[in-house]
Amino acid sequence: MSVKPINSVLFVCLGNICRSPLAEGVFRAVLAEHGKGLVIDSAGTGGWHAGQEPDRRSIAVAAKYGVDISGQRARKVLPEDFSRFDLILGMDRANVRDLKALAPHTLRDRVHLYLDFATGKAVDVPDPYYDGAEAFASVYRMIREASEALAKRLDAIVSPTSGQASSTM
Numbered sequence: 001m002s003v004k005p006i007n008s009v010l011f012v013c014l015g016n017i018c019r020s021p022l023a024e025g026v027f028r029a030v031l032a033e034h035g036k037g038l039v040i041d042s043a044g045t046g047g048w049h050a051g052q053e054p055d056r057r058s059i060a061v062a063a064k065y066g067v068d069i070s071g072q073r074a075r076k077v078l079p080e081d082f083s084r085f086d087l088i089l090g091m092d093r094a095n096v097r098d099l100k101a102l103a104p105h106t107l108r109d110r111v112h113l114y115l116d117f118a119t120g121k122a123v124d125v126p127d128p129y130y131d132g133a134e135a136f137a138s139v140y141r142m143i144r145e146a147s148e149a150l151a152k153r154l155d156a157i158v159s160p161t162s163g164q165a166s167s168t169m
Contacts, residue, residue, distance in 0.1 A: 006154055008039035010085040011114065012095050016044030016074035018136070019091040019125050021054035023114065023143050025062050025069035030147040038154075041085070045098040047076035055129065057136045065140065082107040089114040092124035115142070118150035 011023035020042035028040050052074045053059070062069045081088065082103045088111045090096035099111045116122040125142055128135035 004086065006038070006086040008085045008087070009041075009150075010077075010081055010088045011040075011042040011091070012045060012077060012088060012099060013042075013091040013125075014044055014095065014127060015046055015049045015129075016042055016076070017049045017052060017055045018058050018127060018129050019139060019143070020044065021069050021072045021074070022058050022062055022140060023089070023091070023125075023147070024072065025067045026065075026140070026143050027147045027150065029067045030144075030151050034151050034155075036151070036155075039085075042072065043075050043077040043081065045077055045095055045102075049074040050076055057128070057133060061133070061136045061140045065144070077102060082110065086110060087112070087117070089117060092127070115146050118146040118153065 009027065011020040011027070013019040013023075024040055024042035031038060031040070050073075054062075054069050054072055054074070059070050077099065079102070088099060088103075090099050090111065091114055093113060096111055096113050100108050103111055113122060114125060125139060125146075126135070128139045
């Protein structure tokens with residue numbers, strides 16, 4: 001069985017202002033540290049915050065670790081996201097359930113629980129929205145660890161010449 005290369009990743013939470021913007025920004029930073037590039041984005045299953053910047057607490061915890069997510073803007077998952085992204089990672093089981101309900105039947109295999117796919121731990125990234133700074137810090141640490149694990153996992157899937165001409169041609 002051949003493994004399809006992963007060239008694009010979409011992180012999804014409920015409103016796209018707390019967890020998924022952090023995951024997008026942290027994973028982008030991890031990939032940059034590893035000298036890799038993929039198409040990365042984030043979205044929410046709901047559109048209540050569309051057009052808004054991430055929650056100020058997410059911006060603050062990311063900035064504390066040198067990651068700038070302030071330029072991101074919330075958006076709702078679009079039908080075309082299921083064909084545009086090779087890997088769609090929901091932050092919790094409810095996100096995954098909602099995504100699979102929205103996805104065309106033939107593309108549901110692209111949707112996974114983030115921590116399960118990245119680390120093999122089938123646990124949710126908890127929504128820190130109604131909690132304080134420590135909850136955001138805890139979510140940041142979970143996402144950072146998972147981003148490192150995801151980068152390593154994708155190294156095994158993504159060829160080093162992905163997006164470039166092959167040296168064997």
